[in-house]
């Protein structure tokens with residue numbers, strides 16, 4: 001049997017358990033009867049899905065929410081898990097497939113609606129199928145006194161006895177009476193193991209600081225806690241060694257720890273840490289799994305953690321004894337770039353990468369929170385609380401301002417350029433910076449060009465960072481980090497909502513020299529995409545990555561962006577053999593669907609208003625290429641047609657149709673006319 005962590009990452013793509021999940025997963029997988037009370041959004045489903053994968057046989061999931069069941073089944077299937085549902089919404093084929101899977105014993109999760117329990121034959125069918133576990137979602141529906149009462153839920157207790165298998169019940173709302181009723185009806189009065197633990201760790205002080213001189217910041221934090229046991233988490237192995245040394249030089253007792261050390265050396269550190277009072281361990285996240293020292297008085301992050309889940313788990317190692325303990329997390333723009341890059345260079349499918357960017361946004365939201373951090377942290381896990389009085393923001397609330405107008409300008413710059421660009425280029429547009437890329441694409445003719453004079457470049461960077469922190473934008477991994485607007489941004493764009501931003505973020509001076517990067521900020525996401533492709537090919541062929549292409553070849557590709565195989569052959573490191581094996585694959589990564597290389601029809605319009613119009617038509621077209629809902633057959637206008645529309649600027653559908661033809665006018669007409677009228 002594989003351990004839960006390996007499924008957590010391989011199937012679900014998560015790095016860490018959320019608060020509470022691990023204990024529940026272990027109890028359920030150990031075959032115990034369990035009742036878990038978790039807030040909505042806390043991550044209940046994982047607590048039965050993961051044990052289901054660890055066991056032989058099928059796990060039956062009973063839930064009253066049909067849409068939710070179908071979502072979960074779809075999610076599991078895309079993750080490669082055999083799951084099916086028996087609900088009233090099924091097609092005959094879907095039901096057949098479920099039966100076949102059950103008979104063959106390949107189905108891991110079977111979702112059924114409670115009504116199904118009443119059908120004769122269900123119990124018999126389940127008996128034959130070899131059920132490993134019954135999971136009951138929304139278990140409070142068994143309570144006759146609650147307003148969610150489902151009479152069919154009363155059959156579950158009988159089913160459990162008939163099948164004689166463990167049962168795991170989940171609910172978000174359970175006062176003592178409901179709980180007693182659940183125990184009574186689902187577990188026949190024999191109390192299961194109950195998990196009811198708030199996520200809050202009120203004895204932990206929460207604080208974030210912008211990195212300006214990380215070593216000095218860590219040293220001063222540690223100096224104020226001299227003689228107390230603490231952990232410093234770092235993003236790299238090398239850093240654990242330098243910071244440990246700096247701490248020793250400052251008179252602390254400190255050592256480093258990372259997965260690259262010999263097992264024996266690691267064990268020595270672990271033992272010393274558990275025995276010695278006042279030792280500081282400077283470590284990567286490899287340190288922690290086996291740490292159960294109750295009196296760790298502080299935890300500091302020298303680098304931004306990977307996710308909120310990781311943050312919570314790492315700070316949670318402090319103060320297990322319930323006595324006060326302090327935490328400090330440093331973060332800066334470089335950390336964010338680094339984490340984004342890690343996501344983009346990973347091998348996860350696109351939508352998972354997008355979700356990971358969203359999760360990173362949530363962590364940024366915590367870092368750049370406007371009010372009590374604990375409220376934000378617990379809110380992410382679904383709990384609500386009062387302001388805590390034990391975090392840096394409760395102590396010193398940040399200065400804020402109404403950021404609605406700047407954010408709308410930024411959103412409009414994103415939309416007007418078809419969601420094809422990263423923050424760097426968008427900022428150039430907003431502050432009216434006439435770079436070569438701007439003129440080449442005619443972006444100096446956009447209405448948003450130069451409308452953002454209220455901030456300088458650094459100010460706008462802070463605005464974009466906070467927009468990410470509010471999850472208004474996410475980088476699109478398929479477009480090399482180009483920013484896409486999320487649904488959350490729509491009300492602001494439409495002037496139906498306002499947004500408050502932090503002032504201090506705008507005023508921060510970048511005191512540190514810029515980090516050395518391999519390529520410019522604009523080329524970085526493409527380089528990440530090329531590296532991801534290289535890694536996938538290398539893993540497939542079981543060779544080291546550099547065998548496919550060395551770094552410097554990828555760097556040159558990212559910088560020169562070859563558009564044809566001929567141009568690709570010019571890149572150093574691309575010989576005839578490699579051109580044949582990999583040329584097309586990497587070319588696809590580079591050209592993607594980005595209108596990067598101007599068509600001759602477009603080049604003729606350079607420097608004219610029609611040029612900018614052409615680009616916007618092209619962007620609108622790309623958005624509608626598969627129809628308004630992305631479901632239709634792909635369709636596009638020829639470059640010559642677009643050029644004609646941009647030059648003639650027809651004012652009505654009739655004249656537009658004459659230029660495009662009926663079919664194209666039907667798909668693109670309205671949107672094109674909008675572009676033309678905006679340009680007026």
Ligand code: ADP
Nearest residue numbers: 014016017018039040041042043044045046309
């Ligand atoms: P609920 O408790 O309301 O049933 P879900 O099981 O639907 O919550 O989970 C809520 C969200 O949390 C989902 O988007 C899920 O992908 C995410 N999630 C669950 N567990 C983790 C984890 N360990 N790490 C990161 N995200 C998680």
Ligand code: ZN
Nearest residue numbers: 372388391394
């Ligand atoms: Zn607080």
